[in-house]
Amino acid sequence: MNPSFNFLTLSPDSPLPAIDRSTTFHPLWPNTVALISYETLVYVGLSEAKATELWSRWINWPTQGPRRETDPDDGGLVVTFKDFIIGSFENQVDAADDNDQQWQACLNGSGIAVDVQNAIMDPRFKYLRLSQSCLYWVIDTVKMRYAGLEDIQRSSRERDMQLRRIATHSGGNQGGSGNQGGSGNQGGTSQGQRSVSGFQQQYTPGIGPDIWGSASASGHTVLFKALDQGRIAGLFDEAGTLDRISTLLSSPPSDFSGTRSLFYFTPNHQVAVYHASYATRRANCESIVIICLRIPNAAIESLSASDIQRVYWPSNEWKELIWRCRTMNSLPLYLRKYRNAILVIGTISRKPHSVYHAMNSWQEVTERCLLRLGPPGHESPTVQYVFSGEDEGRQFLIENGARNIKVFPYPQSELETWLAANSSPD
Structure with missing residues (x-):
């Protein structure tokens, strides 16, 4: 079960808690995760074993070849962390036919976590799933989660700026305003990670407060x-x-x-x-x-x-x-x-x-x-x-x-x- 968190007790600069790899990993609240980290590898859907392998490769980068995005700029080619993750699927055998065993082999070979495998393979979405290949959905899921992590962190920074403005205008008393900001939960559950989506929506300009409903307009x-x-x-x-x-x-x-x-x-x-x-x-x-x-x-x-x-x-x-x-x-x-x-x-x-x-x-x-x-x-x-x-x-x-x-x-x-x-x- 995912833990519940309070918006207002967290900061984009909060230190990452240590990870005990001997226990089941619970995805962290995205606001606390350094974007380039082992935690991000798990967050985007990789198994702990795959994440450990990729993180070892990232922190033990060869001296020859393109630099990482975290390395000093030398004017040459650069590998972003996201591209590094996606590149790890490059030599994986894809699956496209209506054969669940082939899909399962592709997901296992790609190092996808079991819960993410179950989501991709959910039989209620089989018809849509078969409109693309296995690696398409793997990469799409990773890109979606990585972009979401970036956007949630951006929303967190925006939240903090709003709170600072409120504090400045109110003479430092955030009181009820802070609690109101923490309760934003449009479209999410009241507890757990799913409430993050409401937080993401709340601090993004242009996202309406109403949940989805089909629309019509004469003419x-x-x-x-x-x-x-x-x-x-x-x-x-x-x-x-x-x-x-x-x-x-x-x-x-x-x-x-x-x-x-x-x-x-x-x-x-x-x-x-x-x-x-x-x-x-x-x-x-x-x-x-x-x-x-x-x-x-x-x-x-x-x-x-x-x-x-x-x-x-x-x-x-x-x-x-x-x-x-x-x-x-x-x-x-x-x-x-x-x-x-x-x-x-x-x-x-x-x-x-x-x-x-x-x-x-x-x-x-x-x-x-x-x-x-x-x-x-x-x-x-x-x-x-x-x-x-x-x-x-x-x-x-x-x-x-x-x-x-x-x-x-x-x-x-x-x-x-x-x-x-x-x-x-x-």
Whole structure:
């Protein structure tokens, strides 16, 4: 059972308690963990044995080769701690087929802690899990937890600055204000590590106090995207105003681009909830959020015929576009209209990149490559709205809804509700 902590008794500069490796390791409150540490290796999901191995390698760094980020700058290549962790999975045999034994071998070989293995392998998320490979989810989980740790520590620094300002204005008496700050628990449980997500949300500009709920708006197309909060750091400035929309970009290769980053959203809130639930299941104590964007229908309708493209299953163009983008093959002239468009609306694909690379041509793309959701026996293909990552796409989003973007916490309680409604494995 995770211990409970009090916000106000901790400081970003608090010394780390000694670790007794002869006992079961309980993840520490992130505010007390030095980011580059053995504790972080365990926090992001590695087993104690794997963490011990990697920490030994880090502190016994060879004199030759690239320097660590903690070493003096010599103008050469540098290895960050996060990249060092992710690089440890480089030679691990991946798993992508519907074979739990292969997945288990991959997780064991990667040195993933048992509780994190159980989260990734939760049978209630099997359908979504098989949309990517084992190493994809391993790396995604590590990145999510590492980004969350960075963001929680940033939130802690912001909390401390707020308390200092309060103390200054009140003549040093923090009294009730301090207690109020410590009770912030939007979207988290009242005790234990899960309350950290509420703390993270409370001290992040732009994150709404209300928990997730599907939204609708007359005359608008409502779009959603599920993300962990740590990896959208910088989306809002200190006043809670949109600052860097680029944090919402998805890296290639992806459904509609093999080489460029694009903005992916879905009009289907079930898709967002599904992804948010799986992220929450795999998180340590990070905040998971659902982004809600409302775009006027008139703005979409005002796009020229060349600026908006639609491509759906089972058209051959959808099959070839997906196959070529996922395998990073060049697009023939008749498919370049999708690359040049501001907005592409189309069916969401499924399956890891390796599945598409194993195909000899786009003609092998079948219905199993679709992401389908809905009541059992009535599942239907899902749809995505994909905006160009170039200036035209960014400007369209900023001018037509992104300035009023909403970010809703998706707390542990929502995951429990989802699990109760989806008690049968996928």
